[in-house]
Amino acid sequence: MKEKNPWHTPVTIIITVIGVIAIVALVTVAVLQNMPLLQKYKYGIVLDAGSSHTSLYIYEWPAEKDNNTGRVEQKHSCTVDGPGISSYASAPPKAGESLRACMREAEEWVPKKRHHETPLYLGATAGMRLLDMENKVVSDKVFEAVKGALEKSPFSYQGARLLKGQEEGAFGWVTVNYLDDRLKQGLETTGALDLGGASTQISFVSDNYDGSESPSNSVTFRLYGNDYTLYTHSFLCYGKDQAQRIRLAEHTQSGPKIVADPCSHPGYSETKKYSVLYDSPCVSDRKPQGAPETFDHTGTGNFQECQEVVKKVFNFTKCKYSQCSFNGVFQPILQGPFGAFSAYYFVMDFLNLTDTSITLEDVKEKLKLYCATPWSQIVQQHPKTKPKYLAEYCFSGTYILTLLIDGYNFTSVSYSDIRFIKKIKGSDAGWTLGYMLNLTNMIPAEAPDTPPLPYAGYVSIVTIIAVLIFILFLVSVRPLWPHCSKQQQIV
Ligand SMILES: Nc1ncnc2c1ncn2[C@@H]1O[C@H](COP(=O)(O)OP(=O)(O)OP(=O)(O)O)[C@@H](O)[C@H]1O
Numbered sequence: 198m199k200e201k202n203p204w205h206t207p208v209t210i211i212i213t214v215i216g217v218i219a220i221v222a223l224v225t226v227a228v229l230q231n232m233p234l235l236q237k238y239k240y241g242i243v244l245d246a247g248s249s250h251t252s253l254y255i256y257e258w259p260a261e262k263d264n265n266t267g268r269v270e271q272k273h274s275c276t277v278d279g280p281g282i283s284s285y286a287s288a289p290p291k292a293g294e295s296l297r298a299c300m301r302e303a304e305e306w307v308p309k310k311r312h313h314e315t316p317l318y319l320g321a322t323a324g325m326r327l328l329d330m331e332n333k334v335v336s337d338k339v340f341e342a343v344k345g346a347l348e349k350s351p352f353s354y355q356g357a358r359l360l361k362g363q364e365e366g367a368f369g370w371v372t373v374n375y376l377d378d379r380l381k382q383g384l385e386t387t388g389a390l391d392l393g394g395a396s397t398q399i400s401f402v403s404d405n406y407d408g409s410e411s412p413s414n415s416v417t418f419r420l421y422g423n424d425y426t427l428y429t430h431s432f433l434c435y436g437k438d439q440a441q442r443i444r445l446a447e448h449t450q451s452g453p454k455i456v457a458d459p460c461s462h463p464g465y466s467e468t469k470k471y472s473v474l475y476d477s478p479c480v481s482d483r484k485p486q487g488a489p490e491t492f493d494h495t496g497t498g499n500f501q502e503c504q505e506v507v508k509k510v511f512n513f514t515k516c517k518y519s520q521c522s523f524n525g526v527f528q529p530i531l532q533g534p535f536g537a538f539s540a541y542y543f544v545m546d547f548l549n550l551t552d553t554s555i556t557l558e559d560v561k562e563k564l565k566l567y568c569a570t571p572w573s574q575i576v577q578q579h580p581k582t583k584p585k586y587l588a589e590y591c592f593s594g595t596y597i598l599t600l601l602i603d604g605y606n607f608t609s610v611s612y613s614d615i616r617f618i619k620k621i622k623g624s625d626a627g628w629t630l631g632y633m634l635n636l637t638n639m640i641p642a643e644a645p646d647t648p649p650l651p652y653a654g655y656v657s658i659v660t661i662i663a664v665l666i667f668i669l670f671l672v673s674v675r676p677l678w679p680h681c682s683k684q685q686q687i688v
Pocket residue numbers: 246247248249250281322323324392393394395396397436437438539540543544547586
């Protein structure tokens with residue numbers, strides 16, 4: 198006599214098989230339907246035509262995300278050989294030609310099938326702002342030349358234009374906060390400090406600034422459902438190259454043959470042309486009359502004296518607002534943290550001063566020692582550094598400290614809120630990413646709706662529910678099973 202297992206009836210077996218198949222089919226459909234697709238990317242290209250040089254940035258983001266809400270990252274950058282496009286004033290076509298090598302590089306980095314749909318922008322900053330002030334006809338010719346070159350590319354050319362200082366500041370702020378994920382999460386934002394060659398920008402959100410005082414300094418944004426009133430100001434002629442000219446112009450008012458400069462190292466000596474020094478709208482009205490053709494620029498390497506000379510670049514006398522930074526420009530109370538990029542980073546990185554937990558006193562002490570180091574020793578210690586940069590790090594470091602402390606009113610406490618940065622999560626800090634995000638509407642005004650569950654949670658819940666339904670089904674049909682009594686069967 199053998200006891201027959203009630204589960205081994207044909208009906209039970211059929212029900213079980215159908216149930217298992219149904220569960221497997223349900224879970225498979227759920228998994229396949231929600232499986233991430235093979236990653237495809239979209240691209241965007243922005244050229245930053247700065248005063249000192251032009252850089253090309255290629256950005257990349259996942260193509261399958263709705264409303265372009267995927268994270269945008271920098272895929273590649275290319276530095277254009279030669280100076281900024283404003284330096285081609287005497288030969289505008291060369292400005293267009295200068296972009297050729299980087300454009301070719303971009304064609305290789307962006308997959309061919311995406312070329313035609315990849316937007317291409319060029320934004321020109323302070324160098325072209327100065328050229329535009331100086332000679333509008335020539336600046337238009339330079340723009341025509343770069344437009345001609347970009348239109349020939351296989352990308353979707355969207356225009357080359359002069360950025361306002363305010364845009365440069367605001368888009369730099371957007372870039373920093375986007376890359377730090379502060380906008381999407383609605384976190385407290387980071388201020389942006391950008392030091393270029395010809396202009397410098399400061400942008401931050403302050404609780405005591407609603408845009409009513411000096412409205413020309415305010416930019417409003419609604420991003421991911423949050424409203425921001427940003428304070429931003431761009432100081433034309435206060436980038437580090439133009440500030441250097443203004444400072445040397447102070448020194449050379451009488452047109453001397455020898456200039457003893459405390460911001461250059463002892464032993465430094467270079468013959469320079471007055472016509473070159475004064476060839477900028479930032480200083481052209483101060484050109485000394487009857488000066489010789491050249492002067493000998495020599496160094497004395499004295500940090501304190503250098504600081505005094507640099508301070509003269511700023512005008513602190515007039516302010517018609519409740520408070521000002523310098524030159525009568527309104528500035529609300531600083532509210533950090535701040536990210537400082539471009540020349541702020543290049544200079545402080547070279548001087549090993551990016552760590553802002555070092556006290557300001559120690560920073561000044563280090564600069565004092567650095568400025569007093571003989572030029573021959575500096576050259577010997579840094580054989581690979583561009584001589585132009587090397588000759589100016591003492592001035593540049595002193596200028597940065599003076600701009601931050603005397604210009605923007607950073608204190609020994611708030612100085613530690615500054616982070617000197619080059620890149621954030623692999624993308625360069627600068628205005629270009631913010632500019633592209635804005636023009637491609639990639640930051641929505643309202644927070645996008647997200648699915649209530651993540652993918653893994655969704656699949657788990659579907660599986661659990663399917664198993665529970667099946668068990669419930671088995672239990673409910675149990676009375677129908679033919680031999681499910683507890684009596685023994687005689688076989
Ligand atoms: N490694 C470096 N060391 C020192 N200075 C540097 C270095 N690299 C670049 N610079 C200088 O830093 C300054 C800022 O460079 P950046 O490229 O940000 O400015 P830009 O875009 O040319 O200027 P602007 O924004 O004013 O038009 C320029 O004067 C540039 O020459």
